[in-house]
Amino acid sequence: MHLSFNIPLSTPLTQANAAEALRIVIVGHVDHGKSSLIGRLLHDTGSLPNGKLAAIEAACAKRGMPFEFAFLLDALQAERDQGVTIETSQIRLRSADRDIVIIDAPGHREFLKNMVTGAAQSDAAVLVIDAVEGMREQSRRHAYLLSLLGIGQIVVAVNKMDLVGYDRSRFEAVAQDCRSYLARIGVAHERFVPISAR
Amino acid sequence: MDDTLPPASRFAARKTLGLKEVTQKYGFTGIVAGIRRDEQPMRSKERVFSPRGVDGAWDVQDQPPEFWGQYNTDVPPGSHLRVHPLLRWTELDIWLYIRREGIPVVPLYFARDGKRYRSLGEIGITFPIESNAASVDDIIAELQTTRTEERSGRAMDHESEDAFERLRADGYM
Numbered sequence: 001m002h003l004s005f006n007i008p009l010s011t012p013l014t015q016a017n018a019a020e021a022l023r024i025v026i027v028g029h030v031d032h033g034k035s036s037l038i039g040r041l042l043h044d045t046g047s048l049p050n051g052k053l054a055a056i057e058a059a060c061a062k063r064g065m066p067f068e069f070a071f072l073l074d075a076l077q078a079e080r081d082q083g084v085t086i087e088t089s090q091i092r093l094r095s096a097d098r099d100i101v102i103i104d105a106p107g108h109r110e111f112l113k114n115m116v117t118g119a120a121q122s123d124a125a126v127l128v129i130d131a132v133e134g135m136r137e138q139s140r141r142h143a144y145l146l147s148l149l150g151i152g153q154i155v156v157a158v159n160k161m162d163l164v165g166y167d168r169s170r171f172e173a174v175a176q177d178c179r180s181y182l183a184r185i186g187v188a189h190e191r192f193v194p195i196s197a198r
Numbered sequence: 199m200d201d202t203l204p205p206a207s208r209f210a211a212r213k214t215l216g217l218k219e220v221t222q223k224y225g226f227t228g229i230v231a232g233i234r235r236d237e238q239p240m241r242s243k244e245r246v247f248s249p250r251g252v253d254g255a256w257d258v259q260d261q262p263p264e265f266w267g268q269y270n271t272d273v274p275p276g277s278h279l280r281v282h283p284l285l286r287w288t289e290l291d292i293w294l295y296i297r298r299e300g301i302p303v304v305p306l307y308f309a310r311d312g313k314r315y316r317s318l319g320e321i322g323i324t325f326p327i328e329s330n331a332a333s334v335d336d337i338i339a340e341l342q343t344t345r346t347e348e349r350s351g352r353a354m355d356h357e358s359e360d361a362f363e364r365l366r367a368d369g370y371m
Binding site for chain 1: 235236239240242243245258259261262263264265266288342345346347350359360363
């Protein structure tokens with residue numbers, strides 16, 4: 001049996017006067033840097049609670065790994081041990097104008113149903129693409145699922161630009177490849193941004 | 199009970215035992231819980247309608263998909279559903295709601311001698327935080343700027359990296 005609610009069951013009633021939170025899902029192929037981008041965003045906006053960085057440092061040191069921002073959202077032991085996001089999670093950023101809910105989604109094909117669960121709760125999306133690897137299977141699949149879910153506003157973040165020496169032509173090649181795919185599936189409201197999140 | 203849990207978590211696990219007992223005794227097929235995603239990273243991975251396995255266990259790595267406001271209300275055979283209507287609310291939302299509706303609250307939340315409880319749990323493993331917030335308005339003002347975590351005074355959250363995950367996997371709220 002499925003139940004459908006007409007009342008805003010899961011929307012806070014108290015924010016009627018405040019701007020409604022904007023919900024953004026971060027999607028893309030496994031290891032293209034989604035969780036790291038979110039960790040970096042939270043850090044650079046001063047949104048991390050006290051002691052969080054130290055806890056991540058300890059978790060990385062325990063595994064003999066260099067510092068990894070992905071550990072912030074990858075709360076499961078299995079996620080940390082395997083270095084892969086399994087289940088979607090959400091974290092809130094506050095700004096003076098509005099609240100933003102960042103939704104992390106797994107990039108491994110095995111966990112597509114969890115990616116879709118995260119994406120179904122979002123208003124807009126960031127599609128992260130590795131500048132070295134370019135578009136991969138889950139890049140296309142995630143973009144297609146976003147369009148299927150009716151999420152028309154997509155920012156494409158071409159990540160790891162440091163690994164290609166910040167080469168503008170590489171960025172443009174990846175962006176063009178992605179643009180033509182998005183056009184084929186009917187996504188028109190897209191923006192392309194080169195980034196290096198780590 | 200899992201004897202390999204660290205001490206404060208074993209303390210907390212007693213609540214899970216009580217919950218399992220009462221669920222079986224009365225044959226409940228649904229339990230409504232007020233957990234929120236912003237409380238704790240493990241709770242952030244929850245569904246609004248969260249099916250439980252045998253003995254109330256939560257399989258976080260194999261949860262059903264959940265779309266928009268469509269919720270799967272099938273009760274797993276021999277088990278129950280956890281329903282989390284406040285999953286998307288934040289701690290600040292709760293206090294704004296308390297103020298708007300004039301809801302009475304436990305006085306332990308209000309500061310006395312520079313300390314107050316921000317999250318309430320079992321005696322012995324729950325500690326107050328430093329705060330001078332002595333009214334609902336003060337608490338709302340505090341929450342708008344604080345960088346201290348809501349559950350910083352709950353010992354079992356900080357005992358080991360996986361303590362809270364193990365508690366929740368076993369059926370802790």
